[in-house]
Amino acid sequence: MTQWIDMHPERINPRHISQVADVIREGGVAILPTDSGYSLICGLDEKKAAERIRLARDLSHEHPFTLLCSDLSHLAHYAKVDNVQFRLLKTLFPGAFTCVLPASREVPRRVQNDKRKTIGLRVPDYAVILAVINAGDEALMSVSLFDEDHPRVSVYDLPDNIVNQVDIIIDVGELANHPSTVLDLTEMPPQIIRQGAGDASALIK
DSSP states (O other), X not given: OOEEEEOBTTBOOXXXXXXXXXXXXXXXXXXXXXXXXXXXXXXXXXHHHHHHHHHHHTOOTTSOOEEEOSSHHHHTTTBOOOHHHHHHHHHHOSSSEEEEEEBOTTSOGGGSOTTTOXXXXXXXXXXXXXXXXXXXXXXXXXXXXXXXXXSXXXXXXXXXXXXXXXXXXXXXXXXXXOOOEEEEOSSSSOEEEEOOSSOOTTTOO
């Protein structure tokens, strides 16, 4: 049965955070709040959990996951970042951006873009998800729980087919659903793949 945890986003219970981190570490699937809305979350090496997420959202195997990292040092463990890219990332994170970068050897090939060997990474600006990342041992894989047609969302709106694929949910109440801005940093100047909540106008000349 799915576990539900009610949490105030500014009053984080460390015991609950540890509980969620343990579920993910053991191969479970979580629904967690982020700065872009609720997301489906699993561990980086958990292939079965990733398949459950794809089933819950009816996603193809080509649909990319995003890696959620705690800070830039953590991000650099999973991506090949040069000095120019790193300086740029410092201006973006934490924040509402997803940056596409060359994947490091720490990223399983099945998670990478097959042709380009890249991965999308984020450092979210939301205390709850950062606490869960910090409580674990590695970056977390995520996909948005709701599509862009839902401007505000509540986990109580979820259909049974999604809830039944999830082991644990942190509910912080209704959240704005603002997809991140996706930037391709494999070339300069960066290319906007998707315009979302993050303002990238200063980067594109």
